[in-house]
Amino acid sequence: MTNPLLMNAGVVTVLMLTIWIGSILCRNASIVDAFWGFGFVLVAWTTFWMTDSQQRSVLLPVLTTIWGLRLSLFLAWRNWGLPEDFRYRSMRDKHGSRFWLVSLLTVFVLQGLVMWIVSLPLQTSEAMKAGSTTLVVIGVLLWLIGILFEGVGDWQLARFRSVASNKGAVLNRGLWRYTRHPNYFGDFCVWWGLFIVCLQHGAPVWTVVGPIVMSILLMKFSGVALLEKSLKKAKPDYAEYVAATNAFFPWLPRKRK
Structure with a gap:
């Protein structure tokens, strides 16, 4: 059976790469903020479905979903139609044509790594x-x-x-x-x-x-x-x-x- 830590690392990587591509297309790295909570929801449910059906406990993914979806929906609503956040805008101004690579490493990869580390308790929980x-x-x-x-x-x-x-x-x-x-x-x-x-x-x-x-x-x-x-x-x-x-x-x- 695949290790949940490895599977979730793959899930988080795919999620962050997808958001990164989206940020390049819309020229707004701020969209990553709205997916922060949602990423933890994916991790929680991935772990749940990888756990033996006789041992599954729905409590942890439900608690994570309530927190994560509320946060993601709130940030999406708050940031809708606004220009890029000053943090990312200053990075874009500083790095110019290299921003696509800098943002990948220092924003999207870094946030994905932090997401994976913070969610370690969820990933190692079972029954x-x-x-x-x-x-x-x-x-x-x-x-x-x-x-x-x-x-x-x-x-x-x-x-x-x-x-x-x-x-x-x-x-x-x-x-x-x-x-x-x-x-x-x-x-x-x-x-x-x-x-x-x-x-x-x-x-x-x-x-x-x-x-x-x-x-x-x-x-x-x-x-x-x-x-x-x-x-x-x-x-x-x-x-x-x-x-x-x-x-x-x-x-x-x-x-x-």
């Missing part, structure tokens, strides 16, 4: 172990908290941005009052929750590398750090918001001096 279901309950509750933070946070921000008078203003209400990035915190909870559920489904402990990589990306690289850099330049009031509000983990706002 739910007999005995206590405590880990499953804890994991699903953490996943649910993550879904709520991510979904509600995205909705609140989209609603705020839809009001013309809010252009250049800082959202500091709702979940955004307690964390500057409720959607990223939600993503964090989702993947740690899934990892805990995966442990009860036979995933080895070493696959903790998956949620660790996701956490590092969210807090130090492509998530909080990258976004904050641009927000501080674009919004004059953002420094005051930073002083009063936690960057990642939710907490009561600090009193302004």
